[in-house]
Amino acid sequence: xxxxxxxxxVRTLCQSIGLSLLTxxxxxxxxxxxxxxxxxxxxxxxxxxxxxxxxxxxxxRATSVINANVTSVAAVILDTDSLTRWVPYVSDxxxxxxxxxxxxxxxxxQLDFPFPLQDRDVLIQGRISQASxxxxxxxxxxxxxxxxxxxxNVVRLNHxxxxxxxxxxxxxxxxxxxxxxxxxxxxxxxxxxxxFVQQQPYQMxxxxxxxxxxxxxxxxxxxxxxxxxxxx
Numbered sequence: 414x415x416x417x418x419x420x421x422x423v424r425t426l427c428q429s430i431g432l433s434l435l436t437x438x439x440x441x442x443x444x445x446x447x448x449x450x451x452x453x454x455x456x457x458x459x460x461x462x463x464x465x466x467x468x469x470x471x472x473x474r475a476t477s478v479i480n481a482n483v484t485s486v487a488a489v490i491l492d493t494d495s496l497t498r499w500v501p502y503v504s505d506x507x508x509x510x511x512x513x514x515x516x517x518x519x520x521x522x523q524l525d526f527p528f529p530l531q532d533r534d535v536l537i538q539g540r541i542s543q544a545s546x547x548x549x550x551x552x553x554x555x556x557x558x559x560x561x562x563x564x565x566n567v568v569r570l571n572h573x574x575x576x577x578x579x580x581x582x583x584x585x586x587x588x589x590x591x592x593x594x595x596x597x598x599x600x601x602x603x604x605x606x607x608x609f610v611q612q613q614p615y616q617m618x619x620x621x622x623x624x625x626x627x628x629x630x631x632x633x634x635x636x637x638x639x640x641x642x643x644x645x
Contacts, residue, residue, distance in 0.1 A: 449474065452611045458618045460611055465594070475614035476590045481625045483547055483581040484640040486589060488633040489625050490577075499620035501613050502526065509536065509560050516541040516637060521561045535570040536561050547641030551577040584642040589618060 449461040457478060462471040479486050489499075497503050504525035511518040518541075523534040539553030555573035563569045575593035582588055591614055624630075 453615050456619060457622070458615055460615050462610060471610040472592070472594045473610045473614055474590065474592045475618055476588060477618040477622065478582065479587045479589050479622055479625055480585060481587060481630070482585055482640050482642060483549060483579050483587045484633055484635050484638050484643075485625055485630045486579055486587045486621070487549060487635055487638040488630045489621060489627075491635065492630075495624070499617070499624045501616050501620075504532070507561070509558060519556065519558060523567065531566055531568050533568045533570055534564065535573055537573065541637055543638060547581040547639070549577075549579040549638055579638075581641055589621065591618075 449463040451459060452462045452473075453460040458475065459477070460473060460475045462473050464471060489495075496506065502524045503522065505521075505523040507521045509519040509521060517539070519536065519538050521534060521536050523532060526532050535555050536558050537553045538556045539551060541549070541551050543549050553573075553575060555571055557571070573594070576591070578588075578590040580588040580590070
């Protein structure tokens with residue numbers, strides 16, 4: 414699945430949309446943040462955790478301001494070939510279905526867990542949109558699809574909802590936010606799952622801060638994302 418940055422489309426965005434689920438997760442990403450705890454606040458990255466009724470594992474919200482415009486940040490997320498280099502635990506992404514005209518997709522994402530834990534995968538249905546102010550929103554949830562059967566020795570995650578938001582703050586700054594719920598399924602101690610919820614988005618946004626500086630992500634032309642500060 415080789416893609417050129419200057420011809421990125423919904424397909425490539427679909428392939429990387431599972432970034433917000435890399436805390437390995439279940440449902441109800443949009444929740445009341447009034448009880449959230451600031452778990453990490455360093456290197457320009459903040460991670461909040463909170464719990465929902467009847468869900469023992471943590472939800473999370475992570476944010477960072479990236480020194481790049483919204484199209485450059487989107488280009489990093491869209492670059493399928495480089496996804497495994499900066500997103501923790503991602504080992505494979507497959508596109509099951511896509512519709513460029515309305516920004517919808519179905520993908521399968523596989524997550525590589527350390528031995529002796531089994532790897533996980535999830536089928537995600539999502540939608541991409543961009544508001545008039547340039548903010549890019551990605552909403553996705555787990556589904557079932559016979560076109561992607563469960564693989565041997567891989568635990569299928571059946572519940573997930575999460576969001577990505579890329580908010581342009583100027584010509585060279587973008588606020589990146591991601592939310593989700595952590596429940597990796599299978600036999601993993603809750604304390605370990607909750608540690609993933611805090612550390613994974615922190616590591617991911619930290620790597621993004623550096624990776625976006627690559628020359629290939631400067632001044633990209635994207636199909637679904639436009640820079641509101643670009644010169645006419």
